[in-house]
Amino acid sequence: MARFLLRRSALALVTLVLVSILVFAAAQLLPGNVGRSVLGGFASQQSVDQLNHQLGVDRPIYVQYGSWIEKFVQGNLGTSLEYRVPVWSLLRTSLLNSLKLAAVAFVLVVPLSILGGVLAALRRGRLTDRVITLTGLSLTAVPEFVSAIFLILVLGLWLKVLPVTATAPPGSGFFTQVKYLLLPSLALVMVLFGYIARMARAGTIEALDADYTRTAYLKGIGTKAVIFRHVLRNSLLPTIAVIATQMGYLIGGLLVIEKLFNYNGIGQRIYTAAQNKDFTMLQSGVLVIAIVYLVATLLADILYSLLNPRIRFAASE
């Protein structure tokens, strides 16, 4: 188990280094002279050079990369070119807001889609199965901002059951905040439902067809016990794996949803940074997203191996 963890963490670290190089390279492609774009066309060449020197962008690229990573590891994410304040001071609030939104979406989608997938598998080939599978397939395909438009129109404006903004009035309690986050997170849920339900359905069907399920039935165990004790335990494993892979989508979806609802999250931050060419904010923000994603998948892998002894023992051999 320890070896498995070690190898898995090392792999995540390698990926992270590669991602940081990619992000840095992309940020270097941002056109133009940094000092010039911050100070504007009328600033003197001298003050532009001075600012460039102060920001350190006149150094060779590999030195810049090294110092960025060195500071990043120490918790210094740099100074925002646009706001002239530490990046982390802005990013922290946004990250927290995004995590709230993602958490609501996550809490809604996981039980809902597992239930849908398992139900479809138990009614395989019948109408319930077709309806769940096709609904999931269709919802998954529709871009989140399009689903969000439908949700706003139907739930927010016509039925008036949910508020159409995502940000609760300042000082609201937990439940009010969740209520405001329901509409934007439902849009994310609609995209994710199809993927997770499909995996849960496939996993359950495989387990239902397995020999141990037949044996359990033949031993005379009741249907309910067979399903809960034998089928679900095996069928939910691949589902956990797919939930982890969808974390990347979830974070990307935040970019669009946060803009639509004008919600101060990390997606909105990256979006504004990209538009205003605030490249310190952009590269640190993207790297933070990559870290969140890698940590989430790492946790999912650990959970997966804890639930699945086959992996645990295979890795420790």
Next chain:
Amino acid sequence: MNAIAVEGHPSEARIARRETLGQLVRSKTFIAGALIIAFWAICAIAGSAIAPQDPLAQSSSVLAGPGAHHLFGTDQLGRDVFSRVLAGSRSILTVALAATVFAIVCGTSVGLLTGYFRGAVDDVVSRLVDAVLSLPLIVVAVVIVVALGHSTPTLVIVVGILFTPLVSRTVRAAVLAERELDYVPAARLRGEHSPYIMFSEILPNITGPIIVEGTVRLGYAIFTVAGLTFLGFGVQPPSPDWALQIADNYTLLPAGTYWWTVLFPALAIASLVIAINLMADGISQVLER
């Protein structure tokens, strides 16, 4: 190497192809998807010719509700929403289709190479692919589009390149299974060169997964391009693009009165992506049986 078709008797391959087509035609999901896609494709080709009004023409009747004169109402600049919805399929379909073709060509080549040769190249490429895929696609796309500047070719290439690893992963998996079959060592013993074995022996045998991947990828391409356009990093105004119409008008939504400016383009996008997914589902059920 091919079975020689006897005069008057169709070859085995042709019979198989006809059978596949027959199965597709009988698949209800495939037909439903294909019909909707055909409708939007006709709109894309005919463009403003079939729209009752010029999709770009502004008028003084701003934000008029749906009625006899403007079936779907007008937008903030007094443009006819119905005409814009009909003309709006062109931009998204061309960009998404071009990006998909780009990704399929590159991804198939990379997948064939890595799957066939394996070894160090495969390891390095797979690691890079994992690194790229560990970032949310749309975030990477935004960063690159900002860095390179907006233009339609850039959009096509960025989405195409981002989809390449996804395609190559599928193709690689298919190649790994194929290279264990007897015909590959047989060709090698015959003294065929690797490129010949990859492209003339293995490739024809994995067209099924590639076609399925292509249709699925087309759906994702529309998803991604629409998202980028909504964010302002994709198709640029004054195009009547659907995502652009939503981006232009969604801020009016909370007031609740001008729903027609966003509802109809949203329905158009939804119908197109659902149709593509239905078609992909139909194709995969027939080909992966």
